[in-house]
Amino acid sequence: MGNDDRPHGAVMPSDVPQRLSWFDRFATTTSGYVSHAWFFVACVLLVVVWAPSIFVFGTVDTWQLVINTLTSIVTFLLVALLQNTQKRADEAVQHKLNAIADGLSDLMEHVGGEDPDVDRDRRELRRAVGLEDRESSA
Structure with a gap:
């Protein structure tokens, strides 16, 4: 089912664009490399x-400046790249949870029929995950 067929307008994981920008692809690749043990070993070897x-x-000041500068630059860049990757992972999980909640809500509506307790629980579920907000803004 596409978004047009969804009665409540929830975004399904299959509806999320799969195309990544060059920066997102670079961040994902970098995240894959730095999460391996060999990257840690390379840092220790450095x-x-x-x-x-x-x-x-010759001087301790220059010697310390070299390692401090190098580690600061690498840390700064890696934090930016890993933050990008983590944000996209969080968004993907959120889309999946929203799809599950929307499906559960639909199931509760179908199975519960006119039962006021089930209807109340369904509305509470939709409010809890923010599906009501997305419906009104769509």
Whole structure:
């Protein structure tokens, strides 16, 4: 069923656009790489290589500045990318939960018939997940 066939106008997971922007694809790929153990090992190796480099830089200040700058930049960029990925994952879960709640509401309406208790529970379910708000704004 598409959105046009839905009696309550809930967005179904299959109705959510699957096309991702280049940034979303890049963030997803990056998230996949940094979530593996080898990325952590690479970070540890970077610190192991950096530690004896104090002899190359000559001063402790320069030596610390190098690692602080590097880790700050990497952290800043990774937080932005991972936030993008997490936001999309949260939205996908929300769409799925909304679809389940909408289906349950439809089932309660069909099975409950004129039972006022079931109708009250159905309305409460729709309000709890915000389906009533989406109906009025659609």
